[in-house]
């Protein structure tokens with residue numbers, strides 16, 4: 040593959056870089072960098088609003104709904120610069136999951152009602168798919184929605200619903216027909232999170248955050264107009280959505296930024312007066328990660344170069360998800376290695392929720408958030424399709440096993 044940025048691309052990069060330098064609020068960037076989970080609702084709203092004002096609220100959407108029309112490479116440059124600037128990259132459930140489904144399968148009313156509020160950051164969404172006995176085997180879900188007049192009545196329970204406490208809306212997979220084979224009886228419903236009958240109970244995760252939740256639904260009444268597409272077609276829409284989620288799961292921009300951060304820490308930490316980065320053992324660890332990350336980057340670029348391909352990329356996308364999520368764990372682990380005992384600071388204070396956790400500390404600012412990031416990273420090989428399940432897909436599609 041021959042790959043080179045044009046002079047126009049480079050000018051575009053400068054434009055994006057300058058925009059972030061001038062417009063990104065320092066407080067939002069700081070809180071994002073230390074990994075508060077869930078992030079403050081107001082931070083998501085403010086930053087999404089700033090991007091939207093510039094016309095960059097959802098670069099990947101079709102132009103008629105507020106997208107940019109950028110090529111794959113332009114979007115790549117934008118994302119690289121976004122991460123280099125430590126700008127917030129959140130709200131994917133809204134801009135990258137439910138919105139493409141509404142655009143592809145929703146009614147005209149749904150497009151008018153929901154897309155502008157997503158673009159501006161005024162409304163934020165959560166994803167209600169998984170249930171206590173339906174994760175990898177999602178079709179086994181048991182939450183039901185029964186039509187009563189022109190409303191659906193929902194009963195059941197969801198789990199691991201990220202950001203349910205700060206979301207205005209949720210998109211839920213529900214069973215509307217229990218008499219047909221599981222995949223045929225599932226529908227896709229848009230539900231306002233303050234509807235009577237919804238109870239959200241946060242789950243404290245390993246790093247101490249409360250981004251994950253259980254959601255209980257008891258006789259929750261939802262207008263029939265909130266059904267996306269046709270009843271019983273929810274499985275098809277969910278598969279479409281999960282493909283979008285997985286494409287992003289190479290975590291490329293995150294991984295590049297966090298490797299940079301690991302190297303920067305290792306340039307500042309010393310052992311007996313020697314910079315950690317200059318010790319052969321650590322340098323070797325960095326090189327091993329760097330080489331694999333470069334390979335991941337080129338794989339992503341190759342996919343971007345194939346933007347208009349008709350080739351089935353399902354196996355490749357699963358491979359990117361596996362290697363990208365494993366890489367996320369390796370780069371964050373490298374940071375913890377570089378920090379050594381300093382990373383244990385987390386045990387005493389926690390570092391996920393405070394405005395400026397190290398303000399009174401003698402320790403350098405780069406310590407904050409690294410242990411949180413490492414712990415959160417353990418989940419990357421589970422969500423968006425667990426690693427083992429992805430490997431099954433690769434075995435079947437790429438090797439015919």
Ligand SMILES: Cc1cc2nc3c(=O)[nH]c(=O)nc-3n(C[C@H](O)[C@H](O)[C@H](O)COP(=O)(O)OP(=O)(O)OC[C@H]3O[C@@H](n4cnc5c(N)ncnc54)[C@H](O)[C@@H]3O)c2cc1C
Nearest residue numbers: 166167168169174175199200201418421422423425427428
């Ligand atoms: C941080 C985080 C955020 C999440 N956010 C959301 C969200 O916002 N909304 C939502 O709906 N869900 C969310 N999830 C749930 C996520 O989608 C599920 O955890 C995931 O699909 C796995 O399902 P499970 O947890 O039920 O595990 P299981 O499916 O029970 O899997 C358990 C283990 O068995 C393995 N396994 C399962 N089936 C097979 C198989 N056929 N072959 C080989 N191995 C197999 C899995 O790989 C895994 O290791 C989130 C999860 C996490 C960790």
